[in-house]
Amino acid sequence: MxxxxxxxxxxxxxxxxxxxxxxxxxxxxxxxxxxxxxxxxxxxxxxxxxxxxxxxxxxxxxxxxxxxxxxxxxxxxxxxxxxxxxxxxxxxxxxxxxxxxxxxxxxxxxxxxxxxxxxxxxxxxxxxxxxxxxxxxxxxxxxxxxxxxxxxxxxxxxxxxxxxxxxxxxxxxxxxxxxxxxxxxxxxxxxxxxxxxxxxxxxxxxxxxxxxxxxxxxxxxxxxxxxxxxxxFFGEANYLTGTIEKGYFNSSIGKFQTHINHHSSVRAMIRPEKIEISSQMYKTGIKGTVIKKRYAGDRVHYRILLKDIELKCIAATKEIFHIGQEVSLNINGNNIVFYEG
The missing domain is CATH 3.40.50.300 (P-loop containing nucleotide triphosphate hydrolases)
Structure with missing residues (x-):
């Protein structure tokens, strides 16, 4: 009770x-x-x-x-x-x-x-x-x-x-x-x-x-x-539009595996800190360019340009990336939240 x-x-x-x-x-x-x-x-x-x-x-x-x-x-x-x-x-x-x-x-x-x-x-x-x-x-x-x-x-x-x-x-x-x-x-x-x-x-x-x-x-x-x-309300977020088919989210920046199987048009939400940034160009990564950077002590806020889409990313200061630098982004489909499109 x-x-x-x-x-x-x-x-x-x-x-x-x-x-x-x-x-x-x-x-x-x-x-x-x-x-x-x-x-x-x-x-x-x-x-x-x-x-x-x-x-x-x-x-x-x-x-x-x-x-x-x-x-x-x-x-x-x-x-x-x-x-x-x-x-x-x-x-x-x-x-x-x-x-x-x-x-x-x-x-x-x-x-x-x-x-x-x-x-x-x-x-x-x-x-x-x-x-x-x-x-x-x-x-x-x-x-x-x-x-x-x-x-x-x-x-x-x-x-x-x-x-x-x-x-x-x-x-x-x-x-x-x-x-x-x-x-x-x-x-x-x-x-x-x-x-x-x-x-x-x-x-x-x-x-x-x-x-x-x-x-x-x-x-x-x-x-x-x-x-x-x-x-x-809880902070910064990235949004992408796309479709889910056969367990994959298809978007303009790539294809991501997800636990959802039914076909639907969706808007996907990804928190900036859930996106991994690397200077190593992995085959599974998404290539982008750093266009903005804000240093905040224990973390750095970035804007990454992927084709014609900007993504907000937040990373620890272990490796600092510079404006104009090409980077590789990794997004785990389990970290994506979907809303009806």
Whole structure:
């Protein structure tokens, strides 16, 4: 049984459809990312789960029971916003214990729980400080501690790393991942950063224009996007048109073996990093000429001209090719994703 199940969730704002029949199943203990550009409905979905926004249609089930009419404080969900929303006039200890105090928890239990959170979040020695005395990473840990102190069943994170610099973002990303696994708490995270989602998620829901376009593991989404729309969201891609006949994809640049046997006209998607480049002119390779090059440290982005077609290629810096150089390209048919032509 799913920990959280969204069934046909819809929401309009000012006659604009923001959520269009959202269906999502989240299993207990999973880290799920809602990934998409600004305005696609990610945060609205999170707020609907938390009870901050009432949907116009659909249902939300927690362990099989609808929670639509359940008050926010009794849903077992807690949301951490990207701005943390710490109380500036309260100490760190008081901030962490705020939810427990509102729930009228026993004072001794409250104090023990706050101390447990201070230890868990590595905030020992910071308890009597105020939010304006902390770094961005420390503020985020306080916000997480306050959320986890009330022992929620589901943790909701809205763009948790967006206000941090790159180095701190990576540190906090690792911290939250290890914390989530340690506590085995069901977590739904909103992000627009595809690399972030790929690195930390058990599953990703790609949201575009109020709809979930694909839901699956990071590998599935990157390697087997169900549409060109999803493929393009995850990065650069090459497209070729052609036909499939008797297990081969026939295109203007060559013939490639594939596991598909039925005859059809298709558009083929190939990721730039899936194309092997060599200066050795192999018989099985496709001859091309380097026409553009962009150095990016651990990799180089190339544009290769094959007859009248340009292909994007990304290669490691083990061997660097130069503009005007003739190269040989190798494409494995197993790395090609096909869409109906």
């Amino acid at each position: 799913s920990e959280i199940l969204l069934s046909g969730i819809s929401k309009d704002f000012n006659n604009k459809k923001v959520l269009k029949g959202i269906n999502l199943s989240v299993q207990e203990g999973q880290m799920i990312s809602l990934l998409g550009p600004s305005g696609c409905g990610k945060t609205t979905t999170l707020k609907v789960i938390a009870g901050l926004i009432e949907p116009d249609g659909g249902d939300i089930l927690m362990k099989g029971q609808s929670i639509l009419s359940t008050p926010i404080e009794k849903r077992g969900t807690v949301i951490v916003f990207q701005d943390y929303l710490l109380f500036p006039h309260l100490t760190i200890r008081q901030n962490i214990g705020f939810g427990l105090k509102m729930a009228k928890a026993d004072k001794n239990y409250r104090e023990d729980k706050v101390q447990e959170m201070l230890d868990l979040m590595e905030l020992k020695g910071q308890e009597e400080k105020y939010p304006n005395q902390l770094s961005g990473g420390q503020k985020q840990r306080v916000a997480l501690a306050r959320a986890l102190a009330v022992e929620p069943k589901v943790l909701l994170l809205d763009e948790p790393f967006s206000n941090l610099d790159l180095r701190l973002r990576e540190t906090m990303r690792e911290f939250i991942c290890s914390l989530q696994k340690k506590l085995n708490i069901t977590t739904i995270l909103v992000t627009h950063d595809k690399e972030e989602a790929l690195m930390i998620s058990d599953k990703i829901a790609v949201m575009l224009e109020g709809e979930i376009k694909q839901f699956g593991s990071p590998v599935d989404l990157y390697e087997n996007p169900v549409s060109e729309e999803v493929a393009n």
